[in-house]
Ligand SMILES: Nc1nc2c(c(=O)[nH]1)N[C@H]1C(S)=C(S)[C@@H](COP(=O)(O)OP(=O)(O)OC[C@H]3O[C@@H](n4cnc5c(N)ncnc54)[C@H](O)[C@@H]3O)O[C@H]1N2
């Protein structure tokens with residue numbers, strides 16, 4: 191029965207609604223990339239600060255600069271050293287890219303169209319008024335907001351903050367996310383694996399995903415399938431902005447997360463989503479700390495990481511958070527009609543002869559298969575009850591590399 195299962199959109203909406211952004215902190219400009227602004231950045235100067243030349247050449251009066259005219263060169267205006275005088279009729283000032291346009295001049299003759307000779311310059315091509323001049327404030331004006339609050343800073347933004355003379359940025363603290371892997375069978379990568387054991391890939395994969403989303407992951411010690419052990423480790427949750435568990439989310443008698451956290455005052459928000467992989471997601475709150483309980487199957491844990499945890503980190507970081515971006519591509523093979531759970535088919539992407547991006551889903555879609563997930567470029571989205579599709583029909587995909595996952 192699917193009637194007790196939440197839709198992905200509703201689940202994400204409820205997870206996001208329960209989150210508040212982290213507090214602001216001040217960081218040096220160089221530390222700002224990838225952080226989210228808690229306060230907008232205001233230009234502390236006007237750029238360019240005056241009309242400047244966009245080219246190397248001669249600043250002059252356009253009216254004088256007719257073809258064949260010869261003008262007296264009365265000085266020079268390199269970038270950073272403005273010419274103090276005024277350009278009069280029949281005169282020119284040698285100028286360089288970024289140099290202030292001297293008073294009196296209204297055009298720049300590029301040096302390729304000029305011939306310098308002993309204190310004068312010959313105009314080989316007429317100059318037009320305003321040509322090759324960058325007007326004062328062309329880029330930005332002092333006091334204006336150049337970057338809004340809520341923006342996740344790119345390398346370009348860091349350049350703009352620097353150019354507008356801002357050495358400090360006010361950003362949200364990176365959300366600290368605790369990861370708790372549960373299960374008797376789980377061991378750490380590199381440790382001996384006992385019979386029936388399995389290496390905990392989830393904690394490490396989720397830590398990398400959290401980092402890619404701008405969070406700061408902390409991997410807690412593995413908790414065995416024992417309510418007391420889980421409760422003890424989860425006791426550290428109050429120090430974090432979110433607790434993410436993996437495993438123990440389903441209905442088996444060893445699936446103890448809800449039971450263990452219940453003793454610690456866990457309040458359940460919802461359990462189970464109409465999706466595959468990843469149905470048994472738990473969402474709730476332990477004291478003031480939001481809890482996201484992800485399934486143990488590695489592909490399920492990471493798919494839910496993309497659909498719920500990454501948006502949650504965005505929201506905690508001061509952005510709205512929402513569905514991951516999708517693209518429209520073609521399916522290489524026919525797709526069967528879907529059942530009531532939204533499906534996420536692991537698929538590779540390629541470009542066909544006509545230049546279309548084509549998705550080829552893996553033949554076996556099992557939620558334990560990490561090699562298939564690692565090889566995949568995208569998740570093909572199949573809505574609940576989506577009809578069968580012929581080959582080369584359009585489908586929506588999440589491109590994993592775009593998210594850094
Ligand atoms: N009778 C039912 N059985 C199951 C259902 C169901 O609805 N009814 N749901 C299935 C689905 S869907 C999923 S997904 C799994 C997830 O269940 P759990 O969250 O309780 O996960 P576990 O049982 O603890 O583990 C499942 C699987 O994943 C491995 N695992 C666990 N932790 C890790 C880790 N940190 N790194 C790597 N692999 C991990 C674990 O060894 C198991 O093989 O339940 C289905 N069952």
Ligand code: MOO
Nearest residue numbers: 467468469490557
């Ligand atoms: O939903 Mo489970 O996540 O299919 O394996």
